[in-house]
Amino acid sequence: MPIKGLIFDAYGTLYDVHSVHAKTEELCPGKGDLITQIWRLKQLEYTWLQTSLQEYRDFTYLTQVSLEFALRAAGVEPSENITKPLFEKYLDLDPYPEAKEALGALKKRGGSQLAILSNGSTAMLSALVKNSGLDALLNATISVDGARKFKPHPDCYALIEKTLGLKNDEVMFVSSNGFDVAGAKHFGFKVAWIRRGGSTPLPPGPVGPAQIYRLLRGNPETLGYLQDYTVAALTDLVGLL
Amino acid sequence: MPIKGLIFDAYGTLYDVHSVHAKTEELCPGKGDLITQIWRLKQLEYTWLQTSLQEYRDFTYLTQVSLEFALRAAGVEPSENITKPLFEKYLDLDPYPEAKEALGALKKRGGSQLAILSNGSTAMLSALVKNSGLDALLNATISVDGARKFKPHPDCYALIEKTLGLKNDEVMFVSSNGFDVAGAKHFGFKVAWIRRGGSTPLPPGPVGPAQIYRLLRGNPETLGYLQDYTVAALTDLVGLL
Numbered sequence: 001m002p003i004k005g006l007i008f009d010a011y012g013t014l015y016d017v018h019s020v021h022a023k024t025e026e027l028c029p030g031k032g033d034l035i036t037q038i039w040r041l042k043q044l045e046y047t048w049l050q051t052s053l054q055e056y057r058d059f060t061y062l063t064q065v066s067l068e069f070a071l072r073a074a075g076v077e078p079s080e081n082i083t084k085p086l087f088e089k090y091l092d093l094d095p096y097p098e099a100k101e102a103l104g105a106l107k108k109r110g111g112s113q114l115a116i117l118s119n120g121s122t123a124m125l126s127a128l129v130k131n132s133g134l135d136a137l138l139n140a141t142i143s144v145d146g147a148r149k150f151k152p153h154p155d156c157y158a159l160i161e162k163t164l165g166l167k168n169d170e171v172m173f174v175s176s177n178g179f180d181v182a183g184a185k186h187f188g189f190k191v192a193w194i195r196r197g198g199s200t201p202l203p204p205g206p207v208g209p210a211q212i213y214r215l216l217r218g219n220p221e222t223l224g225y226l227q228d229y230t231v232a233a234l235t236d237l238v239g240l241l
Numbered sequence: 242m243p244i245k246g247l248i249f250d251a252y253g254t255l256y257d258v259h260s261v262h263a264k265t266e267e268l269c270p271g272k273g274d275l276i277t278q279i280w281r282l283k284q285l286e287y288t289w290l291q292t293s294l295q296e297y298r299d300f301t302y303l304t305q306v307s308l309e310f311a312l313r314a315a316g317v318e319p320s321e322n323i324t325k326p327l328f329e330k331y332l333d334l335d336p337y338p339e340a341k342e343a344l345g346a347l348k349k350r351g352g353s354q355l356a357i358l359s360n361g362s363t364a365m366l367s368a369l370v371k372n373s374g375l376d377a378l379l380n381a382t383i384s385v386d387g388a389r390k391f392k393p394h395p396d397c398y399a400l401i402e403k404t405l406g407l408k409n410d411e412v413m414f415v416s417s418n419g420f421d422v423a424g425a426k427h428f429g430f431k432v433a434w435i436r437r438g439g440s441t442p443l444p445p446g447p448v449g450p451a452q453i454y455r456l457l458r459g460n461p462e463t464l465g466y467l468q469d470y471t472v473a474a475l476t477d478l479v480g481l482l
Binding site: 034037038041042045046048049051052053054055065066068069072073074075149150151152153154179182183186202206207208209212215216219221222223224 | 279282283292310314393420423424447450463
């Protein structure tokens with residue numbers, strides 16, 4: 001079947017979650033790296049724990065409480081003058097450098113709907129695509145709020161057909177996150193994994209928080225659901241169609 | 242209600258999961274710390290991903306594939322001469338130094354059943370309690386195999402009443418793992434959190450894999466389910482009864 005929809009993960013795939021680093025370092029000098037990485041690791045853990053606990057509190061809530069966790073873990077007492085600007089930066093993350101060009105080329109080519117399917121809450125995603133200007137290039141921005149589950153739960157991926165009317169074999173799903181690749185493949189999509197920095201070998205010397213993050217998230221999961229394609233940048237996608 | 246059952250988490254609570262470190266360092270010189278920490282982080286991630294994917298592959302499988310992940314992440318090709326002895330060591334983890342004494346004192350005191358409720362597979366747990374001799378002190382060793390879910394899914398904690406006939410308010414659940422504390426409290430048990438090293442401040446200098454692990458697992462989760470008691474060692478439990 002021809003691909004009729006390219007569906008993108010947002011955080012880590014179109015948007016650089018680590019672009020909160022500079023603001024974190026400014027507010028918590030010397031601890032920007034540690035807090036940024038713990039924040040993101042814990043934020044994802046909390047999505048999975050919510051599903052395990054059979055609860056749903058949205059990504060706005062989980063992003064805020066995981067930030068509190070990360071600050072305390074790093075020995076910083078959470079106060080509004082730190083948490084407010086950091087959460088606001090999360091609504092205005094930097095897109096990866098090639099994101100706009102890649103989406104522009106895919107839109108110009110035509111023939112496929114372009115959309116986001118993200119763990120983000122409706123409110124967070126709406127701010128994010130607007131602030132970055134990617135909203136003009138996308139047909140839809142779909143939040144897992146519609147399923148009240150988090151990826152990789154199958155109900156999340158089922159939102160694609162519900163929202164866009166696309167069958168599984170008409171979808172190419174694009175993500176940098178190993179768990180999301182596994183979830184999308186398990187659900188039955190064609191999957192392109194974008195390898196964000198995972199391929200470079202570890203630098204010599206001590207392994208710090210950023211490397212740990214990269215190793216945990218930037219390598220293929222060994223759960224038995226592997227991607228169909230691996231790309232180095234979003235601009236490589238057009239060549240797969 | 243009086244407490245009629247003390248239920249212990251196994252990995253990280255009675256048994257030191259990092260006691261695989263020496264063997265890992267011996268087999269993969271210079272990489273023992275990194276591999277051990279990534280292994281344990283990924284092993285837990287995979288339990289939550291299994292629940293999210295609505296699958297159940299047991300802890301034996303997940304422990305093996307997460308080890309493969311960790312070895313590859315650290316640039317080591319998994320081969321049987323590495324994976325076999327490491328998995329075997331996982332069946333013979335060191336109990337924490339005070340575990341035997343604490344269980345012995347609780348057994349001598351009487352009045353409460355003593356049991357393990359663990360993510361471990363039936364086969365892994367059976368080997369573990371036998372190899373360490375803790376089987377002689379426990380009334381039961383309960384695997385989440387009986388629920389085909391992983392903690393913190395409520396079906397796991399429900400195994401306590403099914404197996405031991407104890408009502409929620411008769412149970413004191415003991416764990417070092419924040420997610421397990423949250424799950425047990427959410428389910429309705431009284432919960433004692435054993436703070437394994439989490440209370441010591443970060444040492445100065447670079448933050449390495451062991452510190453990251455300690456920060457992620459050794460601090461209370463901010464999901465709104467806090468323990469009733471905090472203890473520094475298992476031997477402090479008898480004072481709570």
